[in-house]
Amino acid sequence: MNTLLIHNDNLPQEVMDIFGDKKLKFDIQSSHVIEQDFTFDKYASAELGNVLKGQKFDAIYVVINLNKNDYLEFTGLSIANHIRLSHEWNHSHTPIVILSPYSIENVSRIANNYEVLYTPGIFFESEFTTETIEKIYEFIKGHFQVSNFNLLTEDDYQKYLKEVRIDPPGHYDGQHSIENELTLYHWSKSIGINNIEIENEIGPSLYFKFINQTNPVKTFSTQSDDKRSREQSFIQNLDNSVHDNKTEKGRILLIDDQWQRGWEIFYRKFPISIELEFEKIPIIKGDSYKKIQNLTEEKIKSFKPHVILLDLRLIDTDFNVGVQIQNVAGFKLLKYIHLHFPAIQIIITTASTKASTYAATMNYAFSYVQKTISIEAEKIFNKLKDDIETGVLLSSSLNDYFIQVKKIENNISSFQKETIAQIKHNLSISSELLLRAGKTNKTIFRSYSYLQLFHVLENFVNDPSVYKIENQSYFVINKNFKYLTVSGVKREQEEIGNSDIQYKRAVKPEKKKTGSKRGIDENFNLKNNYHTLNDKIIEILLFRHGMNDVNEKKWRNKKWYELNKLRNDFAHGKLANDIDLDSIQAIIEMIEYLTNENELTSEDLTEYDLSEKSYEDKLTALKKKFK
């Protein structure tokens, strides 16, 4: 008989003898099959490889129990799967006979990996006699084309792959989740990197072999035309400031406890169309969250990354069973970076498949890339590539915006508590909307973000240290100066179409209302007693900042009049396109200017306001005017 017997000296001697020297003994003592460190798989692969490679057996007989200390293991079934899944041994299509004293029904009920018993080319025999062994061999020879090396047809083999179930072994060796390792191996191989370390470590595992058969590695091809055109349109949608930054290299920071394992090499070699600089946080086993946060903060300050690739599980306790996402180091770090460095676009890279993890992280992250081999690598790569490139562009374009936000938050510290809270709240909404515009590529969010900044202006003018309304009198405040800019008196005679109060204003509008200077407007039209934000801002610019004309200052080459008109046009549906990033940048810079104490004038402008002046005051003012 040209057959191999796999045993542990646990068959009647006469049965053993008919196999001659074509026998392989598995002397298994401990319960390594059910361990998760692949000890058994490594041992089995080495032994089987030695015996099967270069041979051409017609059939392989395997005793179902090879571990004499654990009869629940059914090691023979694992051996059968190893043979089926290891093409390099040239016996993946060879008929296998399982020798078992138990009925197939009982084995099916007890064994975890019983499915192999019901696949083509597997025979199950309970009689341990030479006659039976020989009879089965004759049957196999008669029914399979022994002359042909591939004894099972390809259809049969596909049926086997469909029927059999090989579960992942969970987390082996602590942090190295098998899914993570497999993904790293597959992804690396897809772009031409052979991760020998992983291959040696998990290569002999049944799960690895199974995945390689059911989900073979495909080489990553370049992106589709459709994808390329989408990227082009995204770039065109961004404003000039982005184009200015196009020559800058994208800076990517990797935060992954498995960086040494191959993720760093993978990301460094990951094909991308923009030039990248790449750094990592050198996390080592046993690091605390605090240490990682400190390292991250230092690195962000020195390296100034545009995009951070962040794994969620970074420290030992993240791997505890039942750990809540809020307590996972990567999640805490995500919130920390988002809060302190909002311009950085964070891409979550994780093996987690939990919807709750996705939902929780996407409140703060730019994107979420799942480390998995269950989705075609090419699809994920295209997304990752797109996310990195978009993230870099977005980050470099938003950086100036967030610098202004930080400055404003510092500027407003002397405002009353309520104002501070409102401004911060509206700034954060505006920021989120802006980030969302980048994430979703929906420009409407940019317009919403712009509108939100006008709420910030409303909050600002409502602070009593900036503007005050007392009865029918409106005051601009500049530290110790309180300028009466609008005052109302009861009309002596009622006029049709006008309110019963006649207003006077210390601002003279220019024709076409596109500019304003200090002066007296004796018949100021304050519609329905409502003093608009635009009017208050004009008074603030003239009296708090001492401008002679509100048009003398521009932000990003845009006057206040234009910025306000843009807001009104959008609000009234008159705009054909959404508001561009440059206008958002202009308005945020203007808010920074308005809230900045250093920009306030120290000049006394009382002479220009509407307050009652003494004779001396009037004389001084006249002298000054004609000087």
Add this chain to the structure above:
Amino acid sequence: MQKIVLIENRKDRLGRLLEVHSSSRDLKNKLFNFKNLDIVDRENEFNSDDWDDYFKKFDQEDLIEFLEYDILLIHKSKISLEGHKNLDQFCRNNCKSIVYFSGGLTGITFINDGYPCLSMNSSIFYSFRLINFLEGNSKNPSNIMEIAYGKKWQLSNLLKLKYLIHQLIFSSELNIELETEIEDLIPIIEDSLRVQIPVDFETENDRNKLMIFLDELIRQKMIST
């Protein structure tokens, strides 16, 4: 809950257990926090001389400190012949269970000669089954066989018996080793399952009866576990 003491002078093996079986990374905390488990020299302060001194207590029959424990887990190699005799007597007199482990031991043996005594190779002892056993034991008393065979140790023994008898039936030659193994296993199964196994191989009818009996026991045990 039964109180357990672990006496292991080779801390590298304990470390390996923690390293390999770290499907949950809090394993070390877990192991060190089992209320039912005391680990001698948990802080790892003993040197080899300290251990030599420690193991002398077995020779000197100075075993009072073990009275508070129900189960003793001991590295066998460090205990002298005299120490073994003393421990044997101590366990018999005080109804203690003992588990010996050592790199030099082959397979698993279980004897209940006045007290349950389980011996096994260290590689079998240091497995996640030990952790499961300690975890289970911290709630309800568990059988020490679980350390070797897991929670389904009774089913495992039944499958083993069926296998061995099957092998014996189909063997035309005498196999003393096999027969001894069967003879040792039967009382353990009978004791744990409270059954009488009809061991008779004379006629084919007897053999069939025995196999049907064992299949039925396996079936029942499968359902109950």
